[in-house]
Amino acid sequence: MKRASTAGLVLGAIGVVFGDIGTSPLYTLRTVFAPEHGLEAGREQVYGVVSLIFWAITVIVSVKYVTFIMRADNDGEGGIMALIALVQRSNLRSRGAQLTLVLLGVFGASLFYGDGMITPAISVLSAVEGLEVVSQDLERFVIPITLVVLGALFAAQRFGTGRVGGLFGPVMVLWFIVLAVSGFGRMLEHPEILQALSPHHGVEFLFDHGHEAFVALGGVVLAVTGAEALYADMGHFGARAIRKAWFALVFPALILNYLGQGALIVGDPQTSGSPFFLLFPEWARIPMVILSTVAAIIASQAVISGAFSVTRQAIRLGFLPRLVVRHTSQREVGQVYVPAVNWIIFAAVVALVLGFQSSERLASAYGIAVTGTLAIDTLLFFFVVRALWGRPLGLVIAGATAFLVVDLTFFAANLTKILHGGWFPLAIALAVFGVLTTWQRGREIVSHRRIEEEGPLRAFVEEVRELDPPVARAPGTAVFLNANPETTPLALRANVEHNHVLHECVIIVSLATERVPYVQEDTRLTIDDLGYRDDGITHITGRFGFQEALNVPELLRLAARQGLEGDPDLEHPSYFVSRISIIPTKRPGMASWRKKLFLAISRNTANPVEIFHLPDDRTVVMGSHIEL
Incomplete structure (x- = not known):
């Protein structure tokens, strides 16, 4: 029974937790080599970009989140709110330092809400845009189909992540198998693409291409979107199930697919406009549009369920008032549904789809919220490592510095997107930050005077x-x-x-x-x-x-x-x-x-x-x- 339960959690985790990062291959390389960025799709450039993607996923997701940060949980709950709770437990002599860390964490949580609004829009829109690869005549149906799909997704949230995960799990297993097989097939045609796994290609690309490489980093970071959602969803399925699913299936499938797309572009630079769908023969593209749309729905589920978890923790920590929170599982405490948050995010997603009209434009708004949250998670985690776990200061500084160099580099690269749509997640984050801090401060005053x-x-x-x-x-x-x-x-x-x-x-x-x-x-x-x-x-x-x-x-x-x-x-x-x-x-x-x-x-x-x-x-x- 225990093995069956663990297998069910692993399957559910694949169906909910990894949807966001699992659909990144739909748009990552296409965004990096978009014509407006001015990056030529040559062999050297492709090797450099694929190398950066591989090491970004390895360092940020496999090492930082899955191996280290997921050890920091608040009674089984993950996400940045869990880190805030752990910071509040510490006995810092400086009240000001503790308050600064808590406020930094609250801003990180606010950025996560901004990410949660963009992910459903860009994931579903990029999948449905596969119709344009099949036929340009289908372009006019992209926006209406996207809105219908998103409406059905948000309406289904009331059934709970357990049921949704059980339904989505087999589909996502199929999705990752297809990612791996399609990428591996193209990789066999150009096996030299395996050289891109060497970090020196990424380093040379950064130094040799200057501004173009710096802008390209803003697209590379799209490969790790979903890392914070993965951590925030820990309360839904548990760290053990998430780790097993990541290393056994998700991580290998993603890397094989990125290598396959790289091999395709090296063989024909013209395919850089839509490398994901062009991995497949013509007869398979309509089925792949359908499968990609379903996978994009699941990608949206990862951040939506993460937003529910963050909201629930914010209520428990006193940053939000008592909202209607419905528990949707009879076994797992973390599986919840928050109607108010669900419909607020849906309204924002619809506005994004209608406002930006394409996934390429949305990609310009994507990344700032993600990278900001990545950096804040690093700071809070290593504070917990030092203050609560008592690890040596030298080790903490070395670890924090290594991860912050990566996080802040990606964050700096995404600052170039602010004028092209990046202002939206920042505006959302500032609004949410104002609500969270205002309620927390007002509640403190009212509670004190009520007592x-x-x-x-x-x-x-x-x-x-x-x-x-x-x-x-x-x-x-x-x-x-x-x-x-x-x-x-x-x-x-x-x-x-x-x-x-x-x-x-x-x-x-x-x-x-x-x-x-x-x-x-x-x-x-x-x-x-x-x-x-x-x-x-x-x-x-x-x-x-x-x-x-x-x-x-x-x-x-x-x-x-x-x-x-x-x-x-x-x-x-x-x-x-x-x-x-x-x-x-x-x-x-x-x-x-x-x-x-x-x-x-x-x-x-x-x-x-x-x-x-x-x-x-x-x-x-x-x-x-x-x-x-």
Whole structure:
């Protein structure tokens, strides 16, 4: 069973995780040798470019991500948000240095969202453009077909990455086999292309061709797009399954295909306009357009599911409000679907396809977000290696320097794209960065002031007992939900201070979500009488698995079976939810525009009545004001 489970995860990983990097052969060499870049498709140039592609994939993906960075996980989750969480765990003496690293990581996560919007557009568009190779008359159908395919892809996200991966896995296995076979066949015609694996061809190309080579690096980096998505998707399938799939199938297939395309161009430089589809005989090109389109859909899945993972981690780390996050697997905690993120990315993808109209133009916008994230991942990872893992400083500096030289070289080469579309992912990243940092800062201020307003729960219980005359006790049972088990629900405090009344039975409920699908019933509850068994006030902490609904009424029925103070009426209780009205003021702490942004975001948080399955007709929402 364990072997079957591992095989299923490997197959699912092939179907979801490697789609992005697996479809890079569709457009990488075509972009490098595009006429506007002025690079001649000669033997020396082809050898140099293929050499750079091989060593970029080897160093950045195989060595940096698959071998090293994937060791840094946050409870099984990967991606740049996991690195941020690890940085936050470190005990840096300099608070400023830690804050700088966290903000750098947040900006890297923001860049990842920009990448997540371009990848579906360029992958599907470049695949459908294969119709132009078959016949120029089909060119007018490229954009409509692309939009239909993308619409179907985003609509299918609600079924979950597990099901999608199970469906896509066999298709991607076929895709990588086709990549390997087609590349190997052309390579046999020009076996001398194997010389391109030597790094000296790449080095000579960089030094001999100056500006042209520097611009070419902006295209070469397209071969490693998907490396961050690979890391971000680690929570969906696990590091072990991803490593097995990469070294056993994906890495060899990619290299063979790039070698085959290089051999094709060396034999006929005119094929540089579309080397991927020209690897195949005419009879196979229509089937390859279909297979490429399916593979491009899967490529989009890699970054979409990665965006879901990053969003979920951002919520857990306090950089985003509570959004609707649906767990789509009964076994894997990392497999989630976030509707709001899904449809925002879809809208941006449609705008990109309609705005840029071709994959070549989109390639001009692609790369900055990818390379920026690569460099930030390196910095954060080696900080974790030093601060948390305690590795020698000399080793850390040497490793970080080696990888940063590669990352920053690619990043510098992509800066030339800013005026040709590269501004788009940067604009997206800056907007997302503003949202993430604004929510995190605003939440800190509001939480601090809310704790001051709520006060300690046990102290409140003591105050109630000492009231003279005693507070009036109304018949019935009141249930108060409160996120912080140590403080007093604002609705409870307001009931006593303003209404001068307290129900006969008061139950305060705090909920915690564990990292297991289901929590056993005998560990579900912790019941605390808050020091007294005769005052009718009880605190309950409920624990739920990530696959379980946060059903508060059901939790109360379980608590009643285990014993509660007094005689609570759990058939007709009243539920009280505290609603915080945030009042922007001129108090320092945030700029006025950020306060307005925070208010706008807070109005779109998920409805707690729906999340906790409370009955509408017995739920009372009590408002309180917090100044921001």
